Amino acid sequence: MSAKHVLLIDDEKRLARVIQACLSKLGGWTVTVATSGVEGWVKASTEQPDAILLDVMMPDLDGLTLLHQLKESALTQTIPVILLTARPPAIAPDSTEPLPIAGIIPKPFDPLSLSNQIAEILGWTI
Amino acid sequence: MTTPQLTLLIVDDSLSDQEIYSRYLQQDAAYEYEIVQAESGQQGLLRCQQSLPDVILLDFMLLDMTGLEFLQQLQQQFQQQFQQQFQQQFQQRWGKLHLPVIMLTGQGSEAIAVEAMKSGASDYLVKGKTTPETLRLAIRQGIEKTQLSQQLDRSERRFRTSLENMLDSCAIYRSVRDEQGKIIDFVVEYVNTAACLSNRMTATEQIGQSLSRFIPDNYYENIFQFCCQVVNTGRSQRYELILRHPPTDLTQFSSAFDLCASQLEDGFVVSWRDITDRKRTEMALQQANEELEQRIGDRTLELRQVNQQLQQELRERQRVEAEFRVLSEAAPVGIFRIDAQGGCTYVNPRAQEICGYTFEEAMGNGWHRFIQPDDFQPVLARWLAFTTSQSVFIEDIRYIHRDRTLRVGRAATAPIWSDSGVLMGHVGTIEDVTERYEIEQRKREFLSVVSHELKTPLASIRGALGLLSTGRLDNDPETTQEMLDIAKEDTERLVRLVNDLLDLERLESGQLTLTKARCNVATLMRRSVEGLQLLAEAAQLLICYEPLDLEIGVDGDRIVQTLINLLGNALKFSSPGSQVNLKADRLGDVVQFQVQDQGRGIPPDKLNLVFERFQQAELSDAQQQGGTGLGLAISRNIVELHGGQIWVESRLGEGSTFYFTLPINQAGA
Numbered sequence: 061m062s063a064k065h066v067l068l069i070d071d072e073k074r075l076a077r078v079i080q081a082c083l084s085k086l087g088g089w090t091v092t093v094a095t096s097g098v099e100g101w102v103k104a105s106t107e108q109p110d111a112i113l114l115d116v117m118m119p120d121l122d123g124l125t126l127l128h129q130l131k132e133s134a135l136t137q138t139i140p141v142i143l144l145t146a147r148p149p150a151i152a153p154d155s156t157e158p159l160p161i162a163g164i165i166p167k168p169f170d171p172l173s174l175s176n177q178i179a180e181i182l183g184w185t186i
Numbered sequence: 187m188t189t190p191q192l193t194l195l196i197v198d199d200s201l202s203d204q205e206i207y208s209r210y211l212q213q214d215a216a217y218e219y220e221i222v223q224a225e226s227g228q229q230g231l232l233r234c235q236q237s238l239p240d241v242i243l244l245d246f247m248l249l250d251m252t253g254l255e256f257l258q259q260l261q262q263q264f265q266q267q268f269q270q271q272f273q274q275q276f277q278q279r280w281g282k283l284h285l286p287v288i289m290l291t292g293q294g295s296e297a298i299a300v301e302a303m304k305s306g307a308s309d310y311l312v313k314g315k316t317t318p319e320t321l322r323l324a325i326r327q328g329i330e331k332t333q334l335s336q337q338l339d340r341s342e343r344r345f346r347t348s349l350e351n352m353l354d355s356c357a358i359y360r361s362v363r364d365e366q367g368k369i370i371d372f373v374v375e376y377v378n379t380a381a382c383l384s385n386r387m388t389a390t391e392q393i394g395q396s397l398s399r400f401i402p403d404n405y406y407e408n409i410f411q412f413c414c415q416v417v418n419t420g421r422s423q424r425y426e427l428i429l430r431h432p433p434t435d436l437t438q439f440s441s442a443f444d445l446c447a448s449q450l451e452d453g454f455v456v457s458w459r460d461i462t463d464r465k466r467t468e469m470a471l472q473q474a475n476e477e478l479e480q481r482i483g484d485r486t487l488e489l490r491q492v493n494q495q496l497q498q499e500l501r502e503r504q505r506v507e508a509e510f511r512v513l514s515e516a517a518p519v520g521i522f523r524i525d526a527q528g529g530c531t532y533v534n535p536r537a538q539e540i541c542g543y544t545f546e547e548a549m550g551n552g553w554h555r556f557i558q559p560d561d562f563q564p565v566l567a568r569w570l571a572f573t574t575s576q577s578v579f580i581e582d583i584r585y586i587h588r589d590r591t592l593r594v595g596r597a598a599t600a601p602i603w604s605d606s607g608v609l610m611g612h613v614g615t616i617e618d619v620t621e622r623y624e625i626e627q628r629k630r631e632f633l634s635v636v637s638h639e640l641k642t643p644l645a646s647i648r649g650a651l652g653l654l655s656t657g658r659l660d661n662d663p664e665t666t667q668e669m670l671d672i673a674k675e676d677t678e679r680l681v682r683l684v685n686d687l688l689d690l691e692r693l694e695s696g697q698l699t700l701t702k703a704r705c706n707v708a709t710l711m712r713r714s715v716e717g718l719q720l721l722a723e724a725a726q727l728l729i730c731y732e733p734l735d736l737e738i739g740v741d742g743d744r745i746v747q748t749l750i751n752l753l754g755n756a757l758k759f760s761s762p763g764s765q766v767n768l769k770a771d772r773l774g775d776v777v778q779f780q781v782q783d784q785g786r787g788i789p790p791d792k793l794n795l796v797f798e799r800f801q802q803a804e805l806s807d808a809q810q811q812g813g814t815g816l817g818l819a820i821s822r823n824i825v826e827l828h829g830g831q832i833w834v835e836s837r838l839g840e841g842s843t844f845y846f847t848l849p850i851n852q853a854g855a
Contacts, residue, residue: 074676
């Protein structure tokens with residue numbers, strides 16, 4: 061069984077790099093980073109990761125729009141998405157439908173335990 | 187003209203004499219005679235009844251009676267007839283027996299003739315000496331005399347009846363004079379029935395009595411003088427006689443009379459009437475009037491006092507009303523009144539200003555259309571649900587002001603209940619909380635941004651250091667260094683952010699005081715450019731500036747901070763190889779700085795926002811360009827604190843130019 065591939069979509073470059081380092085060193089996964097929504101969309105489609113970590117607050121394409129885009133596309137709709145967000149209630153204030161996501165990890169998160177949180181949500185073993 | 191007709195009765199036992207008299211009279215041109223003849227006294231009396239003669243020729247020496255006896259019986263017969271069937275005719279023609287009877291006597295019987303005249307005959311003629319002329323003259327005179335007597339009798343009867351019939355008392359007094367002709371008394375000659383009743387004496391008892399008999403002593407002299415005056419002057423006079431008891435008490439009287447006297451021959455006729463009742467009524471009326479006037483006076487005083495009281499109350503009420511009006515009109519909060527049906531009945535000037543409607547527009551349901559249309563129904567429903575309760579309704583309501591801006595008003599209403607517990611309406615206040623809302627909104631956003639800005643570098647520092655501490659990077663020096671660099675950079679970013687936040691907070695709260703001194707503009711420009719020279723070179727950018735030799739009084743460090751901020755921004759958004767220009771010009775009393783770049787420019791809708799906190803043109807700018815998002819807000823505060831202005835002009839794709847001015851002669855420099 062090959063190493064899991066996780067795509068991190070976050071515009072905070074330095075934080076993204078730290079998360080990438082943590083997940084690869086502590087989880088043993090392959091982690092690619094996209095620092096914008098558009099880049100994330102492209103990488104998700106082309107790299108076909110096992111999971112996507114999505115930061116909700118992004119300037120060019122907001123996280124929720126990207127989420128729906130991912131879920132509508134045949135190429136990406138099966139990839140589980142975990143949201144990283146500081147404000148869970150603000151995700152979908154008007155929607156009663158549950159989001160098509162695997163889980164939410166609230167900010168601020170501890171980068172050292174992040175891999176365990178993800179593995180728990182997705183049922184992976186480290 | 188027809189000749190008047192007379193019916194003549196001749197009572198004579200001599201038929202030849204009758205013939206002679208008849209013949210005499212038929213020659214009379216003055217009258218036309220119808221002659222009735224009787225040969226005896228009895229026959230004559232009978233003829234009187236039958237023919238109603240106008241005149242009688244009576245022979246004194248009749249066979250059955252003398253002329254005197256005839257007259258006597260004729261009188262009796264008249265009396266009977268007067269009372270019986272001929273009453274009306276006799277009354278009309280004679281009243282009493284006015285029938286001229288001419289007695290015919292024998293020669294030398296003058297004594298008989300005198301007796302006959304006394305008994306009622308009107309004339310006499312001596313038989314044998316009678317000529318047609320004497321006969322006709324006697325008849326004519328007899329008739330005329332009877333007519334006169336008849337008229338006199340009728341006149342007297344008329345006046346006497348009138349007097350007797352009067353309700354007023356009437357008396358005739360005759361003067362009694364002394365030898366010198368001076369009046370010493372008056373005696374009663376006549377009194378009418380009313381006077382008898384008034385004096386409670388019969389006429390007989392009164393006639394001949396002195397005036398003093400009828401007048402109380404106290405009043406006699408005055409009355410006597412009054413009567414003398416009437417007799418002496420001949421003028422009618424009136425006198426009001428009021429009998430008082432006692433005479434000195436003017437408020438009371440026993441009786442009162444109104445007298446009217448006129449001179450009559452040597453005396454006077456006086457009529458009087460009892461006006462006691464009238465006087466009493468008058469006096470009672472006068473008394474009542476006086477009492478009424480007194481009462482009116484009292485009442486007027488009372489009314490005046492009540493009126494004064496009312497005036498005072500009115501003034502007080504007006505004062506209170508004016509006070510409340512001023513309270514309402516000048517209140518810094520909008521006040522309105524709604525009736526029980528929800529219609530507006532009053533809005534104060536402040537409410538009009540806040541809501542942007544006029545008084546007239548707000549009346550009734552007019553205020554409804556100012557509420558944000560989407561909100562109106564739910565707000566109204568909540569308000570209606572509330573009106574049934576006793577408490578105060580408070581809600582922030584969005585409304586559209588006349589100037590078309592959407593605002594928020596904090597409306598509060600409290601119900602007004604009558605004493606009997608009926609809902610009379612509501613009184614309410616309205617407060618424009620738009621700005622407060624905006625401030626709160628900005629504060630929330632600011633906190634949200636600040637927390638994000640703080641948490642992000644903290645998370646990466648924590649992660650980087652945490653990863654290093656696990657020892658998993660021990661064999662990976664490259665990543666170890668990378669993690670250390672990230673931790674260092676984000677720590678610096680945090681320091682900058684905290685410094686800027688504290689700076690801004692001190693600037694905005696006025697805690698920061700400027701340290702002003704004389705500074706040369708060229709020096710300030712040089713210091714700023716020098717501070718950025720390395721950064722510019724690293725980015726392959728050129729900073730050009732034209733020094734301006736001008737002394738100004740400013741806080742030099744702060745102005746350098748502002749210039750570095752603007753130049754730093756210009757460098758961040760410029761492409762390698764391009765140029766950033768710094769310029770300063772004196773414009774009158776101010777010096778104007780400008781920082782021009784050839785970067786990507788700022789979208790027009792962001793131009794007004796760039797000086798707000800965390801309002802970079804792009805959200806990612808802060809992270810990507812290493813800024814805190816607070817630089818322009820700090821710059822604006824510094825410039826404004828110096829009394830200057832800051833603004834930006836920009837064209838997308840061509841670059842931006844930031845300007846700011848500073849007064850040359852700064853107070854306190």
